[in-house]
Amino acid sequence: MHRREFLKSSAAVVLGAGLLPLARVLPAAAAPADTIVVATGATINSLDLHRQGTNRASYQVAVNAYDRLVKFGTKTMPDGSLSYDSSVIEPDLAESWAVSDDGKTITFKLRPNAVFADGSPVTAQDVKWSLDRAVSLGGFPTTQMKAGLLEKRDQFEVVDDKTFKITLPRSSKLTLPDLAVPVPFIINSKVAKAHATAEDPWATEYLHRNTAGSGAFVVERWEPGQQLVYARNDKWTSGKLPQAKRVIMREIPSAATRRALIERGDVDLVFNIPSKDAKELKEAGKAKVVSTPIENCINVLALNENFEPFKDKRVRQAIAYAVPYEAIFKTAAYETGVPMWGAEKLEGIAWPQPSTYKQDLEKAKALLAEAGYKDGFTVPFFINLDLASWMEPTALLIQESLAKIGIKAPIEKIPGANWRTAASVEKRLPMHLDDFGGWLNYPDYYFFWAYMPGTIFNSSNYNNPEVIKLVNETLDLPVTDPAYAPNIKKVIDIVYDDVPRIPLWQPALSSAMTPKIGGYEYWFHRQPDARPLTKS
Amino acid sequence: MDGTPQTSAPAPRASGGIGRHMLYVLRANPMTLLAFVLLTLFLVAAVLGPAIVPHDPLATNAVNALKPPSLSHWFGTDDLGRDVFSRVVVASRLDLAIALSAVALSFAAGSVLGSLAGFYGGWTDRIVSRVLDTLMAFPLFVLAMGIVAALGNSVGNIVLATAIVNLPFYARLSRTEVNIRREAGFVQAARLSGHSDISVLATQIFPNALPPMMVQISLNLGWAILNAAGLSFIGLGVRPPTPEWGIMVAEGARFIVSGEWWLALFPGAALMLAVFTFNMLGDGLRDIVDPRQRS
Amino acid sequence: MTSSRGMIVLKRLAQAIPTLFGVIVVTFILTRALPGDPAAYFAGPAATPESIAQVRAALGLDKPLAAQFLRYVQDLATGDLGQSISTGQTVLSDIVTRLPASLELTLSALALSVAIAVPLGILAATRQGTFIDHLCRVVVTAGVSLPVFFTGLALVYVFYYQLGLAPAPIGRLDFAYISPPPVTGFFVIDALLAGDAETAGAAFGQLVLPAVTLAIFTLAPLARMTRAAMLQVLGSDFIRTARAAGLSRRQVLFSYAFRNALLPVITTFGMVFSFALGANVLVEKVFAWPGIGSYAVEALVVSDYAAVQGFVLVMAILFVVVNLLIDLSYTLIDPRVGFDG
Secondary structure (H helix, E strand, O other): OOHHHHHHHHHHHHHHHHHOOOOOOOOHHHOOOOEEEEEEOOOOOOOOOOOOOOOHHHHHHHHHHOOOOEEEEEEEOOOOOEEEEEEEEEEOOEEEEEEOOOOOEEEEEEOOOOEOOOOOEOOHHHHHHHHHHHHHOOHHHHHHHHHOOOOOHHHEEEEEOOEEEEEOOOOOOOHHHHHHOOOOOOOOHHHHHHOOOOOOOOOHHHHHHOOOOOOOEEEEEEEOOOEEEEEEOOOOOOOOOOOOOEEEEEEOOOHHHHHHHHHOOOOOEEOOOOHHHHHHHHHHOOOEEEEEEOOOEOEEEEEOOOOHHHHOHHHHHHHHHHOOHHHHHHHOOOOOOEEOOOOOOOOOOOOOOOOOOOOOHHHHHHHHHHOOOOOOOEOOEEEEHHHHHHHHHHHHHHHHHHHHOOOEOOEEEEOHHHHHHHHHHOOOOOEEEEOOEOOOOOHHHHHHHHHOOOOOOOOOOOOOHHHHHHHHHHOOOOOOOOOHHHHHHHHHHHHHHHOOEEEEEEOEEEEEEOOOEEOOEEOOOOOOOOOOOEEO | OOOOOOOOOOOOOOHHHHHHHHHHHHHHOHHHHHHHHHHHHHHHHHHHHHHHOOOOOOOOOHHHOOOOOOOOOOOOEOOOOOEHHHHHHHHHHHHHHHHHHHHHHHHHHHHHHHHHHHHHOHHHHHHHHHHHHHHHOOOHHHHHHHHHHHHOOOHHHHHHHHHHHHHHHHHHHHHHHHHHHOOOHHHHHHHHOOOOHHHHHHHHHHHHHHHHHHHHHHHHHHHHHHHHHHHHHOOOOOOOOOOOHHHHHHHHHOOOOOOOOHHHHHHHHHHHHHHHHHHHHHHHHHHHHOHHHHO | OHHHHHHHHHHHHHHHHHHHHHHHHHHHHHHHHOOOOHHHHHOOOOOOHHHHHHHHHHHOOOOOHHHHHHHHHHHHHOOOOOEOOOOOOEHHHHHHHHHHHHHHHHHHHHHHHHHHHHHHHHHHHHOOOOHHHHHHHHHHHHHHHOOHHHHHHHHHHHHHHHOOOOOOOOOOOOOOOOOOOOOOOOHHHHHHHOOOHHHHHHHHHHHHHHHHHHHHHHHHHHHHHHHHHHHHHHOOHHHHHHHHOOOOHHHHHHHHHHHHHHHHHHHHHHHHHHHHHHHHHHHHHHHOOOOHHHHHHHHHHOOOHHHHHHHHHHHHHHHHHHHHHHHHHHHHHOOOOOOOO
16 A cells, blocks of 8 residues: 555545544434435445446446536436436536537537636546546446547637637537546546556546545545445535535445345435335335336347248247247346337337337247247357346246247346346357347447447347438437438337347336435436435 | 374273174264264165255245245255255265265375385385375465366365365374384284395285274364365355355354354254264273273 | 474475476376367357457467467466456456455454354363254264355345344445555454554444354364364373373363364364365355355356466365474474374
């Protein structure tokens, strides 16, 4: 350990001890109203989303401790809960922006009073440094930036201290929303540069362990594998100051323990609970449960077209007719989420929307026979161990049904670490379950990732020239373009007829909280947003 | 796990003696008797299991999921509506098979390695000992975990991993037993009468190492079952939907807090009882093998 | 005498070197055989093959295996255990922060286990063949027959969830407490040293259930060994002589028999320690205990080479040290025993 870091960490301990005089002697249940304790199952492995190897759970730091140029709005769902609103883009650090007539340049005006947690003003130089960083470090952030056509550093230009300009190769509806996802967060470049070295020009080492943002919180303590403590940044200017002075994210690996904690009121909120717990806690009234269907996300049974029998559309359809949808929705989803099967007909461009398939073993058998597989075949069926809570029951039910039409599907579990390589990179899994969801809430964004040859989530190796053409045409089109809706409709018709991915249900993200907790908001990034939480 | 100083114990020779001694031990130690009874029960379940269970252990029934124990489902049903009793009974075959084959494998490989090392000494001994030391330097479960993670989680690899981590026990035991006897009078005599090294080793020396190894085998059978269960708990176990006690406990554990205790309890009890049986058996065998301890 | 003892210790240490080297090699091979591609995992959810290649190069995984091994050994020689990709910290700092947690748990469990198992073993030996003997045997055997994760979950369910007697299984300290200033790394002791009885009590409360879980599992070998060793000693000539000489039963039992029975019990201790560390992995998982066992499981699952290697290496060193201590304690108890035996 470096001496400097040691001094800092011991200072943090002393500081923490000084700040928490009351909490020291009070049980957690009676912790002061300005401290909120959240239990999660995932480990935060970095404070820097841009860093190589930063995991999903760590994205919440970019949300809670940093701001972006723009942000999504918030809407109230039919059940009264809060959700982000993908259709509204609001000012965050930028107070206004102007899009040129050809849509190829966007000029942002930064809010004059915006300051970082250390009190220094947010400038266009900081914005450029941060976006440069996002497109330069490679890996996921760079890929995500690319989706909004943000690829090269020379696209970002400082006009003056408070004016910042982005130049695009072409106009796209995805650019502004892509600036509102967690990735292009704005870093205090003065602080970061002070810790940059020749080998590490983007200060990844420093920002990995420290936050330097203008967000609602600063990270006060971070003990990987144990907890992360946010302390409110009273200088935050981008929204209503959080009510909680301190939010503790405690890592509890066992889902059963997390459930016990919330039932006994030992934590204030449990983020992302299994569907079964959501249903039972709600029914028993033991906690307040909020379940929000995850936008642009479907749990699917994916069939890999590189695998011989699945090259034949009739075989894929036969399987779609063999899936026991009702039983799966009942025993794997515990009726949380939205069914994605059994529609009378496909309607409009709503996405995701239910398919017209429902279980019909006779039809399945007929289709198989027609395709020349009267006696069935054997295909290994892969599931992701990390998602076993829904994948395993789903797979077992599908396996049992497939046996009835002569298809033997031995189940293979792959550890989460190996899943991505096998499913998305090598694309070698003949039959598997998948839960891809697109961050940006446009059907064509989903199609691009899931149905285009070569893209990462097309683990079915689906390759349909018409779909490719339609998606490429549609991706940059504004939703108001007359060609947009017909194109989307056409793609839905095709991919639901071809069914390389058999839709099962649209999953929900559920969290349980004590009745004292308010303000919980669902986000597409599926990470806890500590900012709006309140405790009475 | 076993560390009883048995090396000094001479193996009983007369078979009539051993029979009488066995009877004595069984009478004096009702727990060993109980262990034999339980073992018979498990063996019956393993052999006849699939034929005698009331339900298909793999048949799901979404309507009937998570039902508590009742007359039609003695141990209740699991999250997919499968009959827990049938699964527990049928699982005994796989669990016993894993344990038996793992232990047989480590017994065979361990004895060969250990005997050679003990018999020839020198470099053979040094190399074997170093390899054993290396294996012993890992916490057993951690090594098993690593092997299964590296090779993939199939029944074969679970058996292999369990065999590898148990191997040093047999190797060390046979090495010691062979080593102290290689210069013994009866060995010299056999040599002089023209037997080859291997034949002397196999027919004259090694049989003496068998009794203490029997004890080890019994104890290891229990441990092998626990090992497989532990692997299942961290997600490296047997593939679904195959019923296996460890994986049933591990999966059932998720349901304890929500009140569906029967999912974990019954396979857990079966698991415990099986391990218990082997441990008791090991204890009893030790008494039979090593009469001095009962003096 | 002292210098020769020093020589013996040195020799004993030298013996450990090939083992350590073997451990390094085995670990390296094992971790490289893990099927996961850490590069793909850490490139994130929307990575392209190019970005995965970038990550792979950054991790040095594009080099041939031999080069990777050489680099690894060189790093080790300079005390660099590498960087854990899953926690984002250096493996050394991870282990330094987590090892005390595991040791605190394991040692408390073993202390508890010894405190129960040794008297049980003696009791069983002195009442050999009676109901008490059988009962002891059944109880400890039942303990070792239970999968630790099952025991742990059951204890949590009963004592935390149902009865509310135990604190929530959320690691070493409740949210409400600040970890005591580190001295030994053992929270209970550190808190007491800092004069903070409140925190010490809380840390102790967190420790009870996992320690009991682990202790139940380790009772059997210790109790069995104590019983067997006591029986052997009690049956030996010098005890008979001592009895004949009219020494009291108590005296015979404790000053003669037990002292001599200690040796095999201590030998077993090394084995039990190994046993406990393995079981620790599962116990830590159940109780969210931030030790190196749970760390290793996580690392293994994500193919975090450096972390797995570091963990195993530390384990091996720990073992060598424990076995050395056991060998040394031999001489303390029984000066006749040399090291070479």
